[in-house]
Amino acid sequence: MASVLQKLITPLFTGTPEPPRNKVTVVGVGQVGMACAVSILLRELADELALVDVLEDKLKGEMMDLQHGSLFLKTPKIVADKDYSVTANSRIVVVTAGVRQQEGESRLNLVQRNVNIFKHIIPQIVRYSPDCIIIVVSNPVDVLTYVTWKLSGLPKHRVIGSGTNLDSARFRFLMADKLGIHSSSFNGWILGEHGDTSVPVWSGTNVAGVSLQTLNPNIGTDFDEENWKETHKMVVDSAYEVIKLKGYTNWAIGLSVADLTESLMRNMNRIHPVSTMVQGMYGIGDEVYLSLPCVLNSGGVASVVNMTLTDEEVAQVQASANALWDIQRDLRDI
Amino acid sequence: MSSVLQKLITPLASSSAEPPRNKVTVVGVGQVGMACAVSILLRDLCDELALVDVMEDRLKGEMMDLQHGLLFLKTSKVVADKDYAVTANSRLVVVTAGVRQQEGESRLNLVQRNVNVFKAIIPQIIKYSPNCTILVVSNPVDVLTYVTWKLSGLPKHRIIGSGTNLDSARFRHLMAERLGIHASSFNGWVLGEHGDTSVPVWSGANVAGVNLQKLNPEIGTDADKEQWKATHKAVVDSAYEVIKLKGYTNWAIGFSVADLTESIVKNLSRVHPVSTMVKGMYGIDGEVFLSLPCVLNGSGVGSVVNMTLTDAEVSQLKKSADTLWGIQKDLKDL
Numbered sequence: 001m002a003s004v005l006q007k008l009i010t011p012l013f014t015g016t017p018e019p020p021r022n023k024v025t026v027v028g029v030g031q032v033g034m035a036c037a038v039s040i041l042l043r044e045l046a047d048e049l050a051l052v053d054v055l056e057d058k059l060k061g062e063m064m065d066l067q068h069g070s071l072f073l074k075t076p077k078i079v080a081d082k083d084y085s086v087t088a089n090s091r092i093v094v095v096t097a098g099v100r101q102q103e104g105e106s107r108l109n110l111v112q113r114n115v116n117i118f119k120h121i122i123p124q125i126v127r128y129s130p131d132c133i134i135i136v137v138s139n140p141v142d143v144l145t146y147v148t149w150k151l152s153g154l155p156k157h158r159v160i161g162s163g164t165n166l167d168s169a170r171f172r173f174l175m176a177d178k179l180g181i182h183s184s185s186f187n188g189w190i191l192g193e194h195g196d197t198s199v200p201v202w203s204g205t206n207v208a209g210v211s212l213q214t215l216n217p218n219i220g221t222d223f224d225e226e227n228w229k230e231t232h233k234m235v236v237d238s239a240y241e242v243i244k245l246k247g248y249t250n251w252a253i254g255l256s257v258a259d260l261t262e263s264l265m266r267n268m269n270r271i272h273p274v275s276t277m278v279q280g281m282y283g284i285g286d287e288v289y290l291s292l293p294c295v296l297n298s299g300g301v302a303s304v305v306n307m308t309l310t311d312e313e314v315a316q317v318q319a320s321a322n323a324l325w326d327i328q329r330d331l332r333d334i
Numbered sequence: 335m336s337s338v339l340q341k342l343i344t345p346l347a348s349s350s351a352e353p354p355r356n357k358v359t360v361v362g363v364g365q366v367g368m369a370c371a372v373s374i375l376l377r378d379l380c381d382e383l384a385l386v387d388v389m390e391d392r393l394k395g396e397m398m399d400l401q402h403g404l405l406f407l408k409t410s411k412v413v414a415d416k417d418y419a420v421t422a423n424s425r426l427v428v429v430t431a432g433v434r435q436q437e438g439e440s441r442l443n444l445v446q447r448n449v450n451v452f453k454a455i456i457p458q459i460i461k462y463s464p465n466c467t468i469l470v471v472s473n474p475v476d477v478l479t480y481v482t483w484k485l486s487g488l489p490k491h492r493i494i495g496s497g498t499n500l501d502s503a504r505f506r507h508l509m510a511e512r513l514g515i516h517a518s519s520f521n522g523w524v525l526g527e528h529g530d531t532s533v534p535v536w537s538g539a540n541v542a543g544v545n546l547q548k549l550n551p552e553i554g555t556d557a558d559k560e561q562w563k564a565t566h567k568a569v570v571d572s573a574y575e576v577i578k579l580k581g582y583t584n585w586a587i588g589f590s591v592a593d594l595t596e597s598i599v600k601n602l603s604r605v606h607p608v609s610t611m612v613k614g615m616y617g618i619d620g621e622v623f624l625s626l627p628c629v630l631n632g633s634g635v636g637s638v639v640n641m642t643l644t645d646a647e648v649s650q651l652k653k654s655a656d657t658l659w660g661i662q663k664d665l666k667d668l
Binding site: 001003004005007008009034035038039042043057058060061062064065066067068069070071072073076166169170172173178179180181182183184207210212215216219225226228238241242243244245246247249250251252254255256258259 | 335337338339341342343368369372373376377391392394395396398399400401402403404405406407410500503504506507512513514515516517518541544546549550553559560562572575576577578579580581583584585586588589590592593
């Protein structure tokens with residue numbers, strides 16, 4: 001006897017279904033991974049979403065909870081498994097896996113712990129999605145983006161670190177708040193290391209093209225009566241402060257990852273401060289990943305914008321590069 | 335000496351800032367509250383978002399984490415405080431506060447615990463937003479929506495329980511999956527109590543107007559060879575299953591609340607299965623809140639759709655009503 005399905009629906013096409021064209025995988029279903037997943041879903045950026053983790057129950061629970069919301073979404077397929085075959089044919093893979101920063105722990109202290117985890121993850125990703133773009137979010141992001149690049153064998157333009165995209169967003173929020181305008185109307189870039197030695201490019205800060213440094217030549221220095229430098233310090237302290245208050249950060253990083261995903265997925269050529277391989281630029285001799293303004297499109301990092309940095313800013317970027325290389329050269333087995 | 339702000343920006347409008355027109359407050363910044371907040375933000379539904387909770391650090395941390403993402407959002411103001419003054423002039427207040435269901439605990443066992451929490455919350459909401467619409471999410475939602483109505487003194491069309499909006503979404507997802515179509519193309523309604531005694535209206539289940547009960551007259555009964563009834567059972571068990579796997583549910587309920595929010599703030603007059611005061615309908619005498627298909631718009635519940643239910647379905651609704659009244663009549667201090 002024919003089932004309801006058979007009576008109701010007559011197939012026209014019975015071949016294999018179309019493969020996904022805009023598949024995104026998120027590795028790690030902790031707070032950050034799920035914030036990335038939900039931001040991507042609510043921005044309608046993917047036609048398929050895959051989740052991977054080692055905690056099987058939590059993974060299944062998160063997958064089901066998202067699937068139960070499919071009525072309200074435009075991503076028709078949400079899958080999850082600890083086996084990476086579920087990630088096959090991804091355009092973009094967001095890596096959030098790893099252990100999180102403890103209260104007071106600097107990002108650089110996490111390193112060797114997370115390198116060992118990546119040795120299991122990265123080869124599997126590339127095996128099933130050899131043409132993908134990888135966005136690394138796990139901290140310390142610049143080092144782990146370097147590690148990912150090494151472990152993946154992918155060309156450098158397809159491995160991106162979330163870098164200072166979030167630092168710049170926080171900077172723009174805090175600066176704009178002081179000026180009574182929306183963050184998107186405040187232009188300001190934070191480059192270099194995502195972390196304690198990030199570089200606020202005061203020379204470039206502007207609103208509607210009006211340079212703040214021209215209005216206040218002491219901006220960002222210790223001589224500045226308005227102490228704008230404090231705002232950058234707040235950006236550096238942001239993560240620690242939110243972690244102290246709620247135990248972790250997730251929403252802002254999730255939103256910022258969706259923003260990067262949108263540029264990549266929609267081939268937009270928008271410029272974002274993200275972590276890319278900077279050897280040869282600004283006098284940097286080592287193979288390090290640092291954030292610079294990068295043009296992102298469906299190929300990954302299409303190009304890098306050459307900033308006009310002051311000598312002091314160049315020195316700060318070089319200092320970041322040295323700090324990172326110090327850690328990287330001692331890493332084993334990559 | 336003038337500040338950067340003064341040099342950069344010349345005010346034109348000298349009156350104080352416009353009050354918000356589409357302010358949404360979320361009470362409770364647990365997993366459900368934050369999922370509601372983020373879904374509402376990512377769908378651009380409010381011009382101001384207020385968060386309230388008793389846990390001050392966590393509240394501040396969550397507020398900051400969202401603010402750090404404002405660059406990527408169209409909601410310009412996110413505020414938070416344990417003092418309800420921060421919620422003033424809200425159009426919609428989403429109440430997620432309360433203690434959550436433990437593994438194995440039925441929703442009805444939560445009741446008196448959450449009533450006491452609501453006695454501190456509801457009068458404060460009304461004090462600062464006397465014209466708002468309140469959407470109750472905390473469980474057991476039907477009882478707590480009744481409690482909210484009593485404590486608020488608001489007319490019944492302004493108090494809505496999230497009710498079976500989520501049950502219906504899960505039902506549509508699970509049924510659609512069996513039929514290989516998208517949830518939004520499967521029409522099916524689950525009414526009555528949000529919980530163990532919810533009523534799947536099999537007589538109305540259809541795809542493109544094709545009535546499933548006509549294709550399979552035994553659908554939903556024990557005699558049904560295809561056991562479609564199991565799909566409704568999976569809906570009832572859903573929450574328990576996800577709680578067992580990941581400790582709680584939040585995404586699906588968050589998306590469903592954003593869906594209701596959209597109808598209210600955009601004055602859409604869409605029909606949703608939500609919990610409303612049903613005394614006088616279907617032979618129900620008690621002042622109970624149960625889910626029926628309601629037209630939601632800027633006034634709240636504009637009207638209720640009169641279902642053509644079978645006798646069995648009517649008696650199931652009455653049974654839900656009796657169960658709920660059984661609990662409500664023993665509640666103290668309303």
